[in-house]
Amino acid sequence: MAPLLEIRDARRTFLTPEGGRLAALDGVSLSVEANEFVTLLGPSGCGKTTLLRAISGFEALDSGTMVLDGADLSALPPFRRPVNTVFQSYALFGHMTVARNVGYALEVAGVAKSQREVQVAEVLEKVGLAGLGARRPGQLSGGQRQRVALARSIIAKPRLLLLDEPLSALDRNLRQQMQLELKSLQHALGIAFIFVTHDQEEALTMSDWIVVMRAGKIEQIGTPREIYRQPKNRFVAEFIGETNLFPVTVDRVEGGDALARTADGVELRLPVLGRKAGEQVTAILRPADFTLGPTGIPGRVSRAVYLGSDLYLFVQPQAGGPEIRVIARDNQDAREGSAVHLSHDPARVHVLEAG
Amino acid sequence: MRNPYGWAALTVFSLGFFLFIYAPLFVIIGYSFNSNPVNMMIWEHFTFDWYTGLFGLSDRETGVGNRAAYVESTDQMLAALRTSLTVAVFTTTISTVIGTATAIALARFKFRLRGFYNGFLMLPMMMPDIVLGIGLLIFFVTVGMNLSMLTIIIGHCTFLTSYVFIIVQARIAGLDPALEEASADLGASEWVTLRKVLLPQLAPGIMGGALLAFVISMDDLVITYFVSGTGDTTLPIFIFGMIRRGVKPEINAIATLIILASVVIAALGLWLRSRKTD
Numbered sequence: 001m002a003p004l005l006e007i008r009d010a011r012r013t014f015l016t017p018e019g020g021r022l023a024a025l026d027g028v029s030l031s032v033e034a035n036e037f038v039t040l041l042g043p044s045g046c047g048k049t050t051l052l053r054a055i056s057g058f059e060a061l062d063s064g065t066m067v068l069d070g071a072d073l074s075a076l077p078p079f080r081r082p083v084n085t086v087f088q089s090y091a092l093f094g095h096m097t098v099a100r101n102v103g104y105a106l107e108v109a110g111v112a113k114s115q116r117e118v119q120v121a122e123v124l125e126k127v128g129l130a131g132l133g134a135r136r137p138g139q140l141s142g143g144q145r146q147r148v149a150l151a152r153s154i155i156a157k158p159r160l161l162l163l164d165e166p167l168s169a170l171d172r173n174l175r176q177q178m179q180l181e182l183k184s185l186q187h188a189l190g191i192a193f194i195f196v197t198h199d200q201e202e203a204l205t206m207s208d209w210i211v212v213m214r215a216g217k218i219e220q221i222g223t224p225r226e227i228y229r230q231p232k233n234r235f236v237a238e239f240i241g242e243t244n245l246f247p248v249t250v251d252r253v254e255g256g257d258a259l260a261r262t263a264d265g266v267e268l269r270l271p272v273l274g275r276k277a278g279e280q281v282t283a284i285l286r287p288a289d290f291t292l293g294p295t296g297i298p299g300r301v302s303r304a305v306y307l308g309s310d311l312y313l314f315v316q317p318q319a320g321g322p323e324i325r326v327i328a329r330d331n332q333d334a335r336e337g338s339a340v341h342l343s344h345d346p347a348r349v350h351v352l353e354a355g
Numbered sequence: 356m357r358n359p360y361g362w363a364a365l366t367v368f369s370l371g372f373f374l375f376i377y378a379p380l381f382v383i384i385g386y387s388f389n390s391n392p393v394n395m396m397i398w399e400h401f402t403f404d405w406y407t408g409l410f411g412l413s414d415r416e417t418g419v420g421n422r423a424a425y426v427e428s429t430d431q432m433l434a435a436l437r438t439s440l441t442v443a444v445f446t447t448t449i450s451t452v453i454g455t456a457t458a459i460a461l462a463r464f465k466f467r468l469r470g471f472y473n474g475f476l477m478l479p480m481m482m483p484d485i486v487l488g489i490g491l492l493i494f495f496v497t498v499g500m501n502l503s504m505l506t507i508i509i510g511h512c513t514f515l516t517s518y519v520f521i522i523v524q525a526r527i528a529g530l531d532p533a534l535e536e537a538s539a540d541l542g543a544s545e546w547v548t549l550r551k552v553l554l555p556q557l558a559p560g561i562m563g564g565a566l567l568a569f570v571i572s573m574d575d576l577v578i579t580y581f582v583s584g585t586g587d588t589t590l591p592i593f594i595f596g597m598i599r600r601g602v603k604p605e606i607n608a609i610a611t612l613i614i615l616a617s618v619v620i621a622a623l624g625l626w627l628r629s630r631k632t633d
Contacts (some may be wrong), residue, residue: 058536078539085540091533095555105541108551156542 002070003031004192005055005160010064012050012216024050025061026216032160032194037186039195039203042213043239048196051213052162055194056085069159084153085162088169090145092137098148099124099133105156123151126185143174150182154189161186163195167202179205200240204228212236228286230350237284237352244324246283250275257346264321266297269346282352287312287327289348292334296343299324304336315340380614387607395604405608432609435593442504442579442589443572446511451565453512454519459553462527463535477521479514487514488581495582502584510582511572518571519564526560559627566624570617 012025024047032038040048053059055066057078066073073081084105093101100107103120111119124130127147137145146166153161163182167175183206186193197203203210204224212219212227212235220232231237237245246268248260258275260268260283268283275281290296298318305312313326313334326342334340386395390402410429461473479487491510492502500506534556538548554561576591583592590613597606 056536056540058539078536079542079544083540085537087533087537089531089533091531091537093534093537093552093556095558104538104543104551108538108541108543108547152537152541 004034004036004069005030005032005194006065006067007031007051007055008065008067010051010054010066011062012047012054012059013062023047023216025054025064028064028213028216028218030211030218030221032192034159034192035186035190037183037193037195037206037208039197039207039210040213041197041200041203041210041239042219044198045215046213047216048198048213049164052085052164052194052196055081055160056083056162057081082158083160083162084156084158085164086149086153086166088165090137090149090166092145092148092152094137096136097133098129098135098137098140101137101148102133102151102155104152109156119155123155126154126188127151128181142169143178146170146178150185154185154191157189158191160192160194163193165197166195167197168199175202176205182206204240212239214239231284231352233352234282237350242287242325242327244285244287246285248281248283250277250279250281252277262319262321264317265319266317266321267319268297268349269344270349270351271346275351284350284352285344285348287325290324290326290328290342290344292326292328292340293343294341296341297324298339298341301334301336301338301340304334306330313340315342383607383610384614386604387611389604392604395602395607405604406612409605409608409612431588432590432593435588435590438504438587439573439590442507442511443569445508446515446572447565447569449508450512450515450519450568451561454516454564454568455523455557455561457516458520458523458527459549459557462524463532476517478517480517480521482514484575484577488578491578492581502582502587504584504587506582506584507579507587507589510578511575514578515568515571519561519568522564522567523557523560526557530556559629562627563624566620566627570620570624573613574617 007028007030010025010028011023014022014024016022026047028047028051030038030051040051042048050059054061055068055073057073057076061074068082093104096104099117099120102123103111103116106116106119120133121130124133127150129144129147129151132140132144137148140148146169149166167178167182170178179202182193182195195203195206204227207224209221210224210227211221214235220227220236222230227236227240231240234245237243246260246262246266248262248268248270250270251259251261251267253259253272253275256272257269258272260270260275260281262268268285270281270283297315299315300318301313302316302323303314307327307330309330311328311330311334313328314323315326316323324342328334387405388401388403389395389398390404391397391399408429409432457472457476461469461476488510491506491513495502495506534552535548538552539545543551574591575589576595579589579592580595583589588596590609594606594609597603
């Protein structure tokens with residue numbers, strides 16, 4: 001079966017005010033299956049918003065193709081594309097009631113008023129705004145406005161919903177709640193979501209697939225677990241979550257592990273598969289992959305940050321080199337200045353070939 | 356920290372400033388109720404005579420000029436008012452449509468010389484009225500147009516379009532472009548978006564601009580003076596003519612009525628402009 005959306009080699013170059021050229025999309029290819037939650041993740045300026053706007057039709061491509069449901073998108077103006085968007089600013093119509101905002105797609109499509117009202121009430125119910133139809137957007141809280149924007153964009157039952165950093169204006173608690181709600185709503189509706197964000201936590205929480213972008217190119221496509229555990233390169237490793245990167249030289253293969261050493265002499269144990277003595281690689285360990293114990297890398301806690309159930313530690317290895325970030329359970333007795341040993345499971349180490 | 360002397364000085368200055376602006380208006384309003392026909396600066400007693408006299412309802416002699424002239428001037432004044440209103444209505448309509456369309460075009464479409472047009476549209480506003488008036492007069496004579504109400508309307512439109520343009524432009528600049536994108540995204544064509552989203556969002560600016568155009572058109576003397584024919588006297592020109600034959604108490608009454616109308620219209624305009632739509 002053909003994918004719902006197929007983008008091939010999309011390119012888009014902008015002229016900068018200084019007269020230079022900036023490749024916002026530099027040969028992006030991506031396919032999205034029906035009912036998938038795909039997140040475009042990357043730092044600002046990586047092209048994720050340009051890609052989204054190209055799909056919705058507000059940005060033209062210099063070259064490349066976009067096919068949605070077998071139909072070429074590039075020839076269609078925005079109002080003829082069967083996709084809807086949740087805008088970052090919500091873009092609610094302030095001069096209309098909530099109900100009219102939500103029913104706007106049906107109104108312009110010529111659906112009869114009585115029928116519209118039924119559907120509007122249904123969608124408002126779905127997003128948890130039942131009974132607020134008569135209000136103006138200006139009378140709602142930020143979270144409620146977000147829900148109106150969402151309701152308005154799903155009422156016409158698009159095949160594909162585009163979300164442009166819709167949660168960025170909400171406070172942390174509300175954002176986390178909306179993340180879970182969005183995910184379950186996506187499931188319930190059976191609509192494919194393409195979600196743009198620069199927040200890696202958001203991406204990990206909600207996505208079926210994460211597309212990591214940088215400078216107009218796709219760096220990696222994978223499930224949240226793949227992106228987190230097996231980043232393809234340093235950029236992805238550092239962009240997604242807290243990371244410890246160790247450029248190491250493999251010392252020797254010993255039993256089930258490969259022993260490796262940083263230039264400063266910090267010793268790590270890597271999975272043995274494919275390792276040869278003398279080669280240089282980068283070992284990646286997440287803060288939670290370390291445990292404090294009687295053996296392991298000796299070091300001293302230089303800073304300890306209390307996170308509630310966890311302790312976030314910066315450990316200066318005795319051998320030298322950059323501090324290691326460690327997340328430990330709060331029940332461990334580690335405070336600033338105390339001497340600790342960090343041990344790790346070799347299987348949890350991800351190895352990037354070539355340092 | 357407040358310096359008490361500085362604070363007092365500021366208060367005095369503010370009061371003085373408002374007095375400076377509003378005193379002449381209050382003087383006129385006061386005089387318009389003074390029954391002394393010879394010297395309006397000496398208070399006699401309260402009267403509505405100058406108001407009733409304006410509309411030919413009073414037979415009071417002012418002592419200045421003769422009675423016959425007054426009866427005639429009542430009709431003339433009403434005719435002038437009618438001319439002014441007609442001119443203002445047409446001018447407001449035309450300049451609001453053109454000014455709004457131009458503001459939308461310059462804000463939403465990219466084309467060559469956009470910045471040039473933008474600056475060019477401000478020019479009629481900054482041009483001295485007298486230059487614009489002379490220019491228009493020479494133009495009308497050159498193309499062979501007889502001076503009439505039509506030439507007044509054209510003359511007013513040339514600079515009032517700029518006023519409307521600037522006010523609508525300010526409104527459109529504060530508008531989130533995503534609103535129109537959202538409308539298109541939800542399936543509305545450009546026309547539907549214009550009708551259902553853009554114009555309603557701009558409405559306070561458009562109304563404010565229209566009211567301003569109306570007030571300025573009603574008020575304009577200099578440009579109108581050059582481009583009006585003999586048969587088409589507007590209210591400001593009528594008053595100007597009256598005052599040249601001496602300040603009569605009726606002028607105060609007319610002025611007071613105009614102040615009243617202006618305040619009402621201006622307040623309406625301010626209210627519409629400031630009204631929040633979101």
